[in-house]
Amino acid sequence: KAGVTQTPRYLIKTRGQQVTLSCSPISGHRSVSWYQQTPGQGLQFLFEYFSETQRNKGNFPGRFSGRQFSNSRSEMNVSTLELGDSALYLCASSYTGTGINTEAFFGQGTRLTVV
Amino acid sequence: AQTVTQSQPEMSVQEAETVTLSCTYDTSESDYYLFWYKQPPSRQMILVIRQEAYKQQNATENRFSVNFQKAAKSFSLKISDSQLGDAAMYFCAYRSGNFGNEKLTFGTGTRLTIIP
Secondary structure, three states, X not given: OOOOXXXXXXXXXXXXXXXXXXXXXXXXXXXXXXXXXXXXXEEEEEEEEEOOEEEEEOOOXXXXXXXXXXXXXXXXXXXXXXXXXXXXXXXXXXXXXXXXXXXXXXXXXXXXXXX | OOEEEOOOOEEEEEOOXXXXXXXXXEOOOOOEEEEEEEEOOOOOOEEEEEEXXXXXXXXXXXXXXXXXXXXXXXXXXXXXXXXXXXXXXXXXEEEEOOOOOOOEEEOOXXXXXXXX
């Protein structure tokens, strides 16, 4: 069974540009969450999507947005990039159903560098 | 809001010895899950072990076990017979037991070094 796949693995962008990151969850998983990891702030929750709807949101500015498609694949978009957006962005998927909660499985991340 | 604290930024242990990583958390919820994740240099977060708050028995996975003290809000990870492949960042994480809340709250991590 394939794991969580994130593309691209590495990105270099210029300040002011926008970027889109992609995440394909494990087959059958309908929940996709995104996290930002930086040396200064650690791991912070961005948002979670389930059945194409944003279900939970962290404390990030509106420049950070996401969406989920009918096949559960998710994209995260950051507009007007700032130097402080340089980070490792991690995607996690989990299977959720009525009365069922399982652990989150993570992808290898996308390393975004803003110059 | 829930918080997770890991007070040991770095730990080291001799190969084949035992090491314990500490984690405390704060929550007003009675139903929740606790996890230990490992992040090697490859950066992928790998689940090591999970504990449901309603279970009194401590979780065990091969060489990994936890000491879950619910009243003290403590959740430590014990690694027995440490191996070189155990070297990584270890993160303690909390998740609410409310259905539909998949958010993980992480601690700041402990970097574990294995000394050959």
